[in-house]
Amino acid sequence: MTTAPTTAPDPLAAFSDPGWLSGDRTEVYRTLREDFPVLQAGPARVVSRYADAETVLRNPTGRMQPPGRDLPEWFPAGAAARRLRANMVQTDGEVHRRLRGAVAPLFTARRSEELRAAAAAEVASELDRVLSAGQPFDAVAELAARIPRGVLRLLIGMPDEDWALMLDTQVDFLMIFSPFPLEPAQQARLDEVSQFYFDYFDGFLGRTTRPTPLVERLLAAESDGRLSHDEVLSLMHTVLDAGFETTRTSIANLVEYLAERPELLDTARRNPATQVGIREELLRLRAPVQVANRIPAEDVVASNGTVLPAGEQVLVVIGAANTDDRAFPEPDRMDPHRQNAAQHLAFGMGLHHCLGAPLARIQLAETLAGLAERVGAIRADGGAPRFPSLIFPSLASLPVRFSSR
DSSP states (O other): OOOOOBBHHHHHHHTTTTHHHTSOOOOHEEEEHOOOOOEEOOOEEEOOOOOHHHHHHTTTTTTTTTTTOOOOOTTSSSSSHHHTOGGGOOHHHHHHHHHHHHHHGGGGGHHHHTHHHHHHHHHHHHHHHHSSSSEEEEIIIITTTTTTTHHHHHHHHHHGGGGHHHHHHHHHHHHGGOOOOHHHHHHHHHHHHHHHHHHHHHHHHHHHHHHOOHHHHHHHHHHHSSSOOOHHHHHHHHHHHHHHHHHHHHHHHHHHHHHHOOHHHHHHHOGGGHHHHHHHHHHHTTTOOOOOEEEEEOOOOOTTTTTOOSSSOOOHHHHHHHHOTTTSSSSSSSSSOOOOOGGOTTTGGGGGOOOHHHHHHHHHHHHHHHHHHHHHEEEEOOOOOBBOOOOOOOBBBOOEEEEEE
């Protein structure tokens, strides 16, 4: 058994290469899994095999922040630090349990299923709109970014006219998840965006007259001392962030994938039973979150015998793990009939498993069903650039043409 991870320059160079970050990651992911299953990247260790990713994510002692701290050591004081300390997905222990418990009852599979009709209606409305408008159109801005509104109206009550404000700032907010120190300009922008969301939701609460069940629940928790005001505002933004970002990314990825492989849309239309498999395979092959951060509180032994020491940062490369042939034979092939497709790690595992996973699956399923019903063919109409992000390489735009059935 060894405690020294393998080091190599090529994968590390890719991690900071904008071309690779926004492009095809297949070969580097394969190199990581086969040649460098535990790789040192500055203060962090990178794991890329499915077995190791699953072990680290499921580990009940895994933390989001260093032991004894509620922020990374490098994170400066400011609005972003306030936001991070109250961010359900980045907190640990009792704080995480308290924040998650405040909203978890509204995100069970049963409660999520109650929102299916709203998701389906929004999909139908948006598809009818783009099909009747001029072609081509940007499937990110004009479809993927709009479909989540149907569900989020019911959860938060945010009016449609405020939607553009969210879209202008959401990508910049994702810097709060960076596992490495930000440049001064990036940190300043993150503080600005974090303050914007505090101010927006504070003002929203002040003017809303008919709060949704979610908002009522959060305000009651603040009233009886279970949540601070920062935590209420942060949880509202977390619901927006999680309900919008990963859903938008996955819907855009779906449209892109169907444009690349037109036979899939025909398959989904002729055999609706395959739609579940297509959805899960899409999440496996193009997970909206490609890297997750954990800090184990006890030593973890990786599949190659390397020890991941307690207290040290581990970066779990979900995208690489999801295409590990040890877990998924012929991993780069989309197989709607793959028996274990749903065992992908797109929504994480363990204590920080995505709370909104059932709802995200419903929205993606309704989008696929709506496309199969209303759209005859999808054709790309130009380049599809992605944001050069290690963690969130979402599509920035996707020009396509839809033909009606």
